[in-house]
Every structure is written in structure tokens, then in C-alpha cells.
Amino acid sequence: MKYFLFLNHPKGKDVYQLTKKREFLLREHFKHIKTLSMNLNINGQNYNCIIDYTAFSNLSNFDCFNCQDPCCADNPTIYNSNTRDFILDNLVLYNSLTKNIDILQENGYSFDDILNSIQNDNSMVPEKTVEEEISLCTCSFKPNNKSTLCALHSMCLEKKLSSEDIIRIKPLVCNLWPLEIIAEDDMSLLYITLPDDFTTGFTIEDYYDTPCINKELVSSATFRRKNPEGFSEKNYVPFIVAYKETLIKIFGNKFFNSIKNLLISEELIFESDFDDIKEQIFKKL
Ligand code: SF4
Ligand code: SF4
Incomplete structure (x- = not known):
């Protein structure tokens, strides 16, 4: 089995291949839970999917500014042309956030080398500078000495682009993070879930270390020693609420409404949960 969202990871199979143990844990999990089956069109391809829909009621608080x-520690994908073209069209803004052009010039690269790299290199910077001179993900930036954010997303918001544009420009894995999609080797079936207490043995992200999807973690002294501000417990909302726009734009209204209606009928969420929520995709510093 493969981590579907990491199939284009620059480190390839080492990242996207599940171990046999993880595969076993996934199969056991999906044998014992309630699921929803649906055909989904993802990036123009149709897939049969089995959805761990109750996971969409899990509480989340994506307080990235604090x-x-x-989670932007490395490049999650070999970038596609949408991302590359957007950066080439907005070089000044890109450099003002990431400093990448200045850094590469300080290290002896010509402007032409830099443009060539944005157009052709896997991580849009010369390979030997990846996670070295260009620390973390190429597209990350630090607005202050605390948080690390996505320059692509921030540039889109700065330019007042639509959610469709944000989704087109940011890598799919980043738009959906921390949603987990695992594929059979022959791609005949995708399993969709979220990292939580039950799935942590096979998801690629570590639920126990991730404050935005683990409300219990933020009440621990260990977490608060490192992170005294933010992640207010009252700001946790069901994942389907925080990611409503993203889920609709990527998977469609049928996907969103089917999950929402099931969760409401099982009283795992309430219609009122959707009142007055600023959706994650539109949040600005
Ligand atoms: S770990 Fe969660 S809260 Fe922190 S930057 Fe990533 S998405 Fe945001
Ligand atoms: S969200 Fe942006 S900065 Fe973070 S890993 Fe994805 S592309 Fe890189």
C-alpha cells in the first residue's frame, strides 16, 4: 500500500510505501469501523474510496500562527507547473517572504540559475541547497521568530485569490494535510481517514505530537512549556467544519454533504457547529 498524497514526494518510495505492519493495522482498522463508500474524482482521476467518516468529527484547531x-519541515512533493508558474509570476513577493532568491545569490547562483531551478528542480532550488541553505520546505517562511507559514498560501491571500486558486497552487498534500489517504498498490481502492488515537499506528503523521488535531495534548504541561500561547481549547472545532471549503473544492459537494449528514444524524456534530466559523483556508496573520 502507498501513502497516496506522498506519491510525488522527492524521496519517493522511502516515504510513500507503507510497511507490512502499517498495512495490517490499516486493514484491521477499516474492518471494524463504520465507513462510507464513494467514487471520487481527485485531480481529474476517478477512484473508489472507502471513508472513515466519523474521523471528520474529530476536533481540530489549526493555530498555525502560534x-x-x-509541519512544513521538508518539501512534500515534486512541485507541479501550477506552483512553479505562480512563483515565477510573483518573484518579488516570493522573495520578500522566503528570501530564497537572496540566499541563492549570496551563495553564488546567478539569476538565470535561480529561474532555471524554479522551473526544473524537484524542490525549485538547487538540490544541494535543499534543507541546507534553504532550510525547511522551499515554500515556507517565517513571519516572525515564532511561527513558520506557507509562502504560497500567504501570497495567494495577499493577492486576494479564490479558494480554487489556492487549491490549484498549493500541493494537494498540503491543502489536505493532515487528512490521510492510503491507496492499494494497484490504486483500485483509496482509504480516507485522519490521524487520531485509533489510526496512529498506520498514518504518516504522528497524532500524539500534533497539537492541531490532538486537544488532549494542548492541556499537558509538557506542551505548554514549549508552547505557552495559542491553541485555546475553546477554539477546537470538528475537522469537517474547519476544512469545509477545502473539502468541497477538492472532493465535491456530494462528498462533503454525505459525511456532514451522517455525522449530524449520529449526533457527532451539529448544524450550529458551522455558525460563525472562519474557515482555515481563509485565515490570515
Ligand atoms: S502542526 Fe498544525 S498548527 Fe502547527 S503549523 Fe502544522 S498545521 Fe499548523
Ligand atoms: S504548506 Fe507550503 S510551506 Fe508547507 S510544506 Fe506545503 S508547500 Fe511547503
Whole structure:
């Protein structure tokens, strides 16, 4: 089995291949839970999917502006042309956030080398500078000495682009993070879930270390020693509420409404949960 969202990871199979143990745990999990089956079109391809829908009621609080555990530590994908073209069209803004062009010039690269790299290199910077001179993900930036954010997303918001544009420009894995999609080797079936107490043995992200999806963690003294501000417990909302726009734009209204209606009928969420929520995709510093 493969981590579907990491199939284009620059480190390839080492990242996207599940171990046999993880595969076993996933199969056991999906044998014992309530699921929803649906055909989904993802990036123009149709897939049969089995959805761990109750996970969409899990509480989340994506307080990235106060996060000390940035999840943008490395490049999550070999970037596609949408991302590359957007950066090439907005070089000044890109450099003002990331400093990448200045850094590469300080290290002896010409402007032409830099443009060539944005167009052709896996991580849009010369390979030997990845996670070295260009620390963390190429597209990350630090607005202050605390948090690390996505320059692509911030540039889109700065330019007042639509949610469709944000989704087109940011890598799919980043738009959906921390949603987990695992594929059979022959891609005949996708399993969709979220990292939580039950799935942690096979998801790629570590639920126990991730404050935005683990409300219990933020009440621990260990977490508060490192992260005294933010992640207010009252700001946790069901994942389907925080990611409503993203889920609709990527998977469609049928996907969103089917899950929402099931969760409401099982009283795992309430219609009122959707009142007055600023959705994650539109949050600005
Ligand atoms: S770990 Fe969660 S809160 Fe922190 S930066 Fe990543 S998505 Fe945001
Ligand atoms: S969200 Fe942006 S900065 Fe973070 S890993 Fe994805 S592309 Fe990089």
C-alpha cells in the first residue's frame, strides 16, 4: 500500500510505501469501523474510496500562527507547473517572504540559475541547497521568530485569490494535510481517514505530537512549556467544519454533504457547529 498524497514526494518510495505492519493495522482498522463508500474524482482521476467518516468529527484547531511544531519541515512533493508558474509570476513577493532568491545569490547562483531551478528542480532550488541553505520546505517562511507559514498560501491571500486558486497552487498534500489517504498498490481502492488515537499506528503523521488535531495534548504541561500561547481549547472545532471549503473544492459537494449528514444524524456534530466559523483556508496573520 502507498501513502497516496506522498506519491510525488522527492524521496519517493522511502516515504510513500507503507510497511507490512502499517498495512495490517490499516486493514484491521477499516474492518471494524463504520465507513462510507464513494467514487471520487481527485485531480481529474476517478477512484473508489472507502471513508472513515466519523474521523471528520474529530476536533481540530489549526493555530498555525502560534505553532512551535511547524509541519512544513521538508518539501512534500515534486512541485507541479501550477506552483512553479505562480512563483515565477510573483518573484518579488516570493522573495520578500522566503528570501530564497537572496540566499541563492549570496551563495553564488546567478539569476538565470535561480529561474532555471524554479522551473526544473524537484524542490525549485538547487538540490544541494535543499534543507541546507534553504532550510525547511522551499515554500515556507517565517513571519516572525515564532511561527513558520506557507509562502504560497500567504501570497495567494495577499493577492486576494479564490479558494480554487489556492487549491490549484498549493500541493494537494498540503491543502489536505493532515487528512490521510492510503491507496492499494494497484490504486483500485483509496482509504480516507485522519490521524487520531485509533489510526496512529498506520498514518504518516504522528497524532500524539500534533497539537492541531490532538486537544488532549494542548492541556499537558509538557506542551505548554514549549508552547505557552495559542491553541485555546475553546477554539477546537470538528475537522469537517474547519476544512469545509477545502473539502468541497477538492472532493465535491456530494462528498462533503454525505459525511456532514451522517455525522449530524449520529449526533457527532451539529448544524450550529458551522455558525460563525472562519474557515482555515481563509485565515490570515
Ligand atoms: S502542526 Fe498544525 S498548527 Fe502547527 S503549523 Fe502544522 S498545521 Fe499548523
Ligand atoms: S504548506 Fe507550503 S510551506 Fe508547507 S510544506 Fe506545503 S508547500 Fe511547503
